Structure formats: C-alpha cells, structure tokens
Amino acid sequence: MKKDALLSVKGLSTSFNTHDGVVRAIDGVDFEVFPGETLGLVGESGCGKSVTSLSVLRLLNPAMTRIQGQVMFDGNNLLDLSPDQMRMIRGGTISMIFQEPMTSLNPILTVGEQISESLRLHENLDRRAAREKAVQMLEMVQIPSPGVRVDQYPHKLSGGMRQRVMIAMALCCSPRLIFADEPTTALDVTIQAQILKLLNRLKKGSATSIVLITHDLGVVAQMASRVVVMYAGRIVEEAPVVPLFHDARHPYTRGLLNSVPVLNDESRNRLSEIPGIVPNLLRMPGGCSFHPRCPRAEDICRKESPSMTAFGDNRRVACWLADSKI
Ligand SMILES: Nc1ncnc2c1ncn2[C@@H]1O[C@H](COP(=O)(O)OP(=O)(O)O)[C@@H](O)[C@H]1O
Numbered sequence: 001m002k003k004d005a006l007l008s009v010k011g012l013s014t015s016f017n018t019h020d021g022v023v024r025a026i027d028g029v030d031f032e033v034f035p036g037e038t039l040g041l042v043g044e045s046g047c048g049k050s051v052t053s054l055s056v057l058r059l060l061n062p063a064m065t066r067i068q069g070q071v072m073f074d075g076n077n078l079l080d081l082s083p084d085q086m087r088m089i090r091g092g093t094i095s096m097i098f099q100e101p102m103t104s105l106n107p108i109l110t111v112g113e114q115i116s117e118s119l120r121l122h123e124n125l126d127r128r129a130a131r132e133k134a135v136q137m138l139e140m141v142q143i144p145s146p147g148v149r150v151d152q153y154p155h156k157l158s159g160g161m162r163q164r165v166m167i168a169m170a171l172c173c174s175p176r177l178i179f180a181d182e183p184t185t186a187l188d189v190t191i192q193a194q195i196l197k198l199l200n201r202l203k204k205g206s207a208t209s210i211v212l213i214t215h216d217l218g219v220v221a222q223m224a225s226r227v228v229v230m231y232a233g234r235i236v237e238e239a240p241v242v243p244l245f246h247d248a249r250h251p252y253t254r255g256l257l258n259s260v261p262v263l264n265d266e267s268r269n270r271l272s273e274i275p276g277i278v279p280n281l282l283r284m285p286g287g288c289s290f291h292p293r294c295p296r297a298e299d300i301c302r303k304e305s306p307s308m309t310a311f312g313d314n315r316r317v318a319c320w321l322a323d324s325k326i
C-alpha cells in the first residue's frame with residue numbers, strides 16, 4: 001500500500017509583478033513527497049526550482065507575488081496559514097539549506113548563537129541547553145573542535161564548514177521535511193562529495209524527507225529515489241531514479257542526461273549541451289514550451305501544449321511523442 005504523502009503540492013502557480021509585466025514563474029506544479037524519501041527536483045537554471053520551494057515555504061514577498069494552488073502539509077494548506085503560524089513551521093517542522101551559506105548565515109552572530117536561536121524558538125530550550133545542543137549538532141556534522149567553532153563567526157569558517165553549519169541548523173529541530181536548494185553548488189568537487197556523503201549518512205535511519213533541488217543530475221543519481229524534472233515553470237517528467245536514468249521519455253530529460261559530464265572519462269569534452277536557451281517567461285512559445293529546442297518537434301508540438309500522462313510504475317510525462325520510440 002502506498003504511504004500517505006507528507007507534502008502534497010497541487011496546481012501551484014506563482015507569478016511576479018515586474019516592470020515588464022506579470023511573470024508566471026511556475027505554472028500548475030503538482031508533486032508529492034513521501035515520508036523518509038529524497039525527491040530530486042531538477043532542471044536547468046531558470047526553470048522554476050527555487051521559486052517552487054520558496055512558494056511552498058512562503059518566503060516570497062507577498063506584495064510582489066501571487067501564489068495560487070494548494071500546499072498540503074500535515075492536513076493544513078500552508079498557503080492558508082498566518083505569517084506567525086508559518087514562522088513556527090519554517091526552521092522547525094520544515095527546514096531549508098540554501099546554496100550560498102554566507103548569505104544565509106548572519107555575519108554578526110556566532111555559529112552557536114545562530115543554531116541556538118532556532119532551538120530556543122522551536123524547542124523552547126534555555127540559553128545553556130541550546131548552546132550545549134549547538135555543540136552536539138556541530139559534532140554531528142563533523143566539524144572539528146566543535147567547542148571552539150561554536151563561538152566563532154561565519155567568516156572564520158571555510159565554505160564547506162559553513163555548509164556543514166547550515167546542515168546543522170537545518171537538522172537541529174528534527175524537521176520532517178528539508179528543502180535543500182543547490183546545497184553543494186557553491187563548493188568544490190571534493191567538498192561537495194563530503195557534504196553529500198554527510199547528508200546521506202544523516203538521512204539514513206531517519207524519517208526526514210528531503211526535496212533536493214539541483215541542476216546536477218550526478219547529485220540526483222547519488223541522493224534521490226525519485227525525480228521530478230522541470231522546464232520553463234512546469235513539470236515535464238517524473239520517475240523513480242533508475243528508470244529516469246535508463247529510460248527517460250521527455251526529450252528535455254534526455255537532453256539533460258546527455259549533458260551530464262562523466263568524471264574521468266575521455267568523452268567529457270564531447271559533452272553535448274541542449275541547444276538553445278530556456279524561453280523568456282514573458283514571451284513563452286505556443287504549444288509545448290520545449291518545442292523550439294526539441295530535436296523531435298512535430299506540428300502538434302508547436303500548436304498545443306501536451307498534458308501530463310501517467311504510465312508504468314509511478315511515472316508521468318508531458319510530451320506528445322513520449323509513446324513513440326525515440
Ligand atoms: N523575484 C522575482 N521577480 C521576477 N522574476 C523572478 C523572481 N524570482 C525568480 N524569477 C524568475 O522566475 C524564473 C524561475 O526562477 P528560479 O526558480 O530561480 O529558477 P531555478 O531555481 O530553477 O534556477 C526565472 O525566469 C526567474 O527569472
């Protein structure tokens with residue numbers, strides 16, 4: 001029997017008011033996250049991955065944005081909660097890890113103070129207990145000399161260490177769901193591998209779910225059990241990780257897979273990019289939004305937008321030609 005979803009996003013659409021007009025950054029996004037799983041959310045830069053997570057967490061400026069749809073978490077539609085209720089959920093039951101730890105950490109607070117702040121708010125710990133737990137958390141994310149580091153400011157730490165601090169903060173209140181938005185993109189390859197290993201290790205044996213946002217399919221292969229692929233603000237394909245890598249149906253997903261560099265492989269320099277660029281959201285092409293870049297586009301693709309079709313084991317794809325052999 002299928003477990004109940006922890007998070008169920010339905011028809012999520014977010015638009016921004018800009019000088020040039022209304023930008024519809026995501027349009028009718030549906031997905032579910034089940035307890036204990038890591039869901040990969042992938043797509044090129046500008047496809048709407050961050051806007052999706054920022055909309056779910058209600059971190060966008062309400063004066064400039066319009067969010068429609070439903071975000072069910074624990075029986076509540078997060079979009080209906082008051083700002084105070086939402087603040088209690090963020091950093092507590094649902095936490096976040098962002099790409100650039102230097103901009104997400106407060107430069108004028110020590111790392112211990114920042115972890116403690118969250119513990120005092122969400123777990124009601126007093127100052128002393130919060131500091132003790134902060135040291136434990138730093139130890140858990142394998143920061144050497146945690147008793148010393150806890151009193152240091154973020155600029156004293158390397159990029160990799162700062163990302164470990166972010167992970168410690170994200171985990172300190174035992175969240176049920178973590179949004180990790182490009183958590184290792186700013187780090188060099190060796191540190192990236194260490195951080196991913198750490199995340200995987202911390203994740204094992206816990207019921208916490210992760211939505212892992214990345215443009216890097218290599219990261220997804222290592223971490224995720226299921227993958228959602230986004231293009232130009234919409235989901236174009238979803239599949240468990242193995243079928244996605246072996247039998248992708250959307251030409252966009254195939255394009256992304258072809259552009260994954262294989263480490264230590266001669267073919268690395270033959271790596272093919274998907275020709276063309278993500279469309280300007282103010283001038284979206286008619287029909288399927290991928291058709292101008294699609295090697296297989298036919299007449300129908302230029303005229304009508306394909307709807308999402310479910311098939312196989314928990315798979316779905318939005319492509320007119322998905323059934324035919326490629
Ligand atoms: N505050 C904003 N105002 C206007 N457009 C925005 C804003 N934030 C994001 N966008 C646009 O929404 C689209 C999706 O952005 P984003 O979710 O950041 O992409 P990704 O995370 O996949 O790289 C992009 O075209 C981006 O320019």
Ligand SMILES: [Mg+2]
Nearest residue numbers: 049050051181
């Ligand atoms: Mg992003």
